[in-house]
Amino acid sequence: MPAINRELADFLRRARSKQDPRRAGLPTDARVRRVPGLRREEVALLAGVSTDYYARLEQGRRIVPSPAVIDALARALHLDPAGRSHLEDLIGVGSTESPRGRTRGAVPAVQRIRPGVQQLLDNLDTVPVLVLGRGSHALAANRLARALLADFEQMPARERNYARWILLDPGARELFVDWDQQARAAVESLRLEFGAHPNDRTLTELIDDLRTQSPEFDQWWNEHRVYQRTYGTKRLRHPVVGDLSIDYETLTLPGDKETTMFLYSTEPHSPSQRALNLLASWSLSPASIRHAPPT
Structure with missing residues (x-):
């Protein structure tokens, strides 16, 4: 008997439940809706497949x-690019490394950044830069990023993880004015990555830890929403320089698609830019070594 793809089943069921039947343009009928969202037969109609075929897909049957x-399912369920990519990963067509083709419990090679990348980070004195690898593992950060967010290098190796830090460290809750939004984004990014790497043992262990230690993580994880971090804004209440709003852009390093560089900037001539400049000066002073921000 074929194994059940429970991740796919859960994702399709939750995506269907979030749809507004009125938005879908479906004809109204007299039946009472007992659950939110679209019915299975309505998704099948919108996607141009049989109800039986869609039902088997949503049951997690091993069909491709x-x-x-x-394409039709993504349109019917109004999936954004991240959702579409996640759907492909769960089905097993999202990459040349199908989830069914990887060894269960595999431990990938330890990620390290190239010396040239570290040199680039160290030379960027006025731009905070953070580099994350698989599973949001913090691979490197320059001086200003450590002062702005957290000094991951001073943490035990197992705790050098952005998602673990933002969800479990009390200092992170105090640092982010919009903590709920930023923490949820971290969870949804892990959800997206887990779809592509369901058999990564290190990632699975991280998820298990967070599910037991963070009620918010467990709740958001069960919602099965996915998010691709590309750019955005974070609002901080920094213990040294006060409130500031900081934008970020992401870059994927050529030749290493699993490593992402986050570059942070502020609006020119704004209070946030002045705060960041002050933080840059502070982080160069001896006082920054004696009184590092409690994050």
Whole structure:
């Protein structure tokens, strides 16, 4: 008997439940809706497949839809690019490394950044830069990023993880004015990555830890929402320089798609830029060594 793809089943069921039947343009009928969102037969109608075919897919049966059917399902469920990519990963067509083709419990090679990348980070004195690897593991940060966020290098190796830090460290809750939004984004980014690497033992252990230690993580994880971090804004209440709003852009390093560089900046001539400049000066002073921000 074929194994059940429970992740796919859960994702499709939750995506269907979030849809507004009125937005879908479906004809109204007299039946009472007992659950939110679209019915299975309505998703099938919108995607142009049989109700039985969609039902088997949502049950997690091991079937592989064609690219045209995946396109139709993504449209029917109004999936954004991250959701579409997650759907492909769960089905097993999102990459050349299918989830079914990897060894269960595999431990990937330890990630390290190239010396040239570290040299680049160290030379960027006025721009905070953080480099994350698989599973949000903090691979490197320059001086200003350590002063702005946290000094991951001073943490035990197992705790050098952005998602673990933002969800479990009380200092992170105090640092982010919009903590709920930022922490949820971290969870949804892990959800997206887990779909692509369901058999990564290190990632699975991180998720298990967070599910037991963070009620918010467990709640947000069960919602099965996914998010691709590309750019955005974070609002901080920094213990040294006070409130500031900081934008970020992400870059993927050529030749290493699993390593992402986050570059932070502020609006020119703004109070936030003045605060960041002050933090840059402070982080160069001897006082910054004696009185590092409690994050």
